[in-house]
Amino acid sequence: MKIFEKAPAKINLSLDVLHKRADGYHEVEMVMTMVDLADRIEMQELARDTIIISSQAGYIPLDEKNLAFQAARLIKDRYDVKQGVYIHLDKQIPVAAGLAGGSSDAAATLRGLNRLWNLNIPMEELRVLGAELGSDVPFCVTGGTALATGRGEKLEHMASPPQCWVVLAKPPINVSTSEIYGKLNAREIKSHPSTANVLSAIRNKQFDQLCGNLGNVLEEVTLDLYPEVRHLKECMQRLGADGVLMSGSGPTVFGLVSKEAKVPRIYNGLRGFCKDVYAVRMLT
Numbered sequence: 073m074k075i076f077e078k079a080p081a082k083i084n085l086s087l088d089v090l091h092k093r094a095d096g097y098h099e100v101e102m103v104m105t106m107v108d109l110a111d112r113i114e115m116q117e118l119a120r121d122t123i124i125i126s127s128q129a130g131y132i133p134l135d136e137k138n139l140a141f142q143a144a145r146l147i148k149d150r151y152d153v154k155q156g157v158y159i160h161l162d163k164q165i166p167v168a169a170g171l172a173g174g175s176s177d178a179a180a181t182l183r184g185l186n187r188l189w190n191l192n193i194p195m196e197e198l199r200v201l202g203a204e205l206g207s208d209v210p211f212c213v214t215g216g217t218a219l220a221t222g223r224g225e226k227l228e229h230m231a232s233p234p235q236c237w238v239v240l241a242k243p244p245i246n247v248s249t250s251e252i253y254g255k256l257n258a259r260e261i262k263s264h265p266s267t268a269n270v271l272s273a274i275r276n277k278q279f280d281q282l283c284g285n286l287g288n289v290l291e292e293v294t295l296d297l298y299p300e301v302r303h304l305k306e307c308m309q310r311l312g313a314d315g316v317l318m319s320g321s322g323p324t325v326f327g328l329v330s331k332e333a334k335v336p337r338i339y340n341g342l343r344g345f346c347k348d349v350y351a352v353r354m355l356t
């Protein structure tokens with residue numbers, strides 16, 4: 073049997089860091105949502121007890137370093153599954169972009185193998201398993217829009233944000249999430265985003281209030297290290313996006329745009345100097 077799962081990208085509408093924890097992770101407060109840019113994952117049962125990964129993308133690991141491989145191994149070990157699986161990753165989400173591509177692949181693999189092998193694992197248990205693979209994986213298991221706390225694994229789901237276009241642009245650099253969190257410790261956080269304002273903008277479907285309250289404390293760290301990300305942000309603002317922010321630890325910058333007529337100008341303006349540009353909808 074063969075099944076398919078979609079693995080959408082996430083963006084952080086707000087990302088606040090409260091403090092560094094004893095286990096080395098940071099206590100966060102983030103509002104996350106999914107956008108309509110997704111990897112497509114094919115999973116096919118194998119009689120032999122093995123996990124095989126393939127992908128059309130030449131630049132991701134296909135061995136045990138791949139997060140989809142790790143998800144498959146975790147579920148096989150935990151539920152004593154003797155069958156193997158062939159997993160093909162059709163990558164559409166740019167890699168190491170701050171869009172949780174690998175985390176979403178892992179989450180989709182957990183959901184898919186739960187179906188393929190009729191394991192009937194409840195969603196809550198899949199999220200707990202996901203947390204063993206990465207901080208963004210529990211959110212990616214259920215998707216939607218959520219407030220994430222703890223190290224990202226404690227989730228409170230909510231209604232989707234006011235509908236709009238999302239223009240994503242990724243400069244050609246790779247950013248290490250652990251390096252960005254590490255560098256944040258050495259500096260004073262100048263201003264914290266108001267998570268409460270972002271939540272209320274979403275609940276009341278107030279697009280302008282949402283745009284005015286976007287904030288990410290990791291942004292200053294990445295922008296100082298990589299001036300091209302700052303440049304991209306300024307360009308997106310100048311081209312007329314209503315709200316602009318870096319997603320996660322970067323380097324992808326996203327712009328929220330309410331009027332469809334404004335999207336081509338922003339998209340084309342960015343494409344002039346950046347190869348990875350996408351105009352997508354938020355997933356509701």
Ligand SMILES: C[C@](O)(CO)[C@H](O)COP(=O)(O)OP(=O)(O)OC[C@H]1O[C@@H](n2ccc(N)nc2=O)[C@H](O)[C@@H]1O
Pocket residue numbers: 084087096097098099100102170172175205206207208209222223224249250251253254320321
């Ligand atoms: C930046 C975000 O993507 C925003 O959604 C997440 O906070 C990071 O999620 P992720 O990439 O799934 O993170 P993990 O794979 O769990 O951790 C990567 C590295 O980021 C740092 N990390 C991550 C999450 C967190 N709450 N505190 C941290 O300090 C740790 O150094 C860790 O070694």
Ligand SMILES: Nc1ncnc2c1ncn2[C@@H]1O[C@H](COP(=O)(O)OP(=O)(O)OP(=O)(O)O)[C@@H](O)[C@H]1O
Pocket residue numbers: 131132133137138139140161166167168169170171172173174175177178208249320321322
């Ligand atoms: N299935 C996968 N897809 C993409 N990258 C993967 C995958 N599995 C492992 N990786 C590795 O994970 C690293 C991070 O890639 P990913 O695209 O998940 O980053 P990200 O979008 O910045 O994640 P996050 O937003 O969760 O920090 C890359 O260096 C890549 O080699």
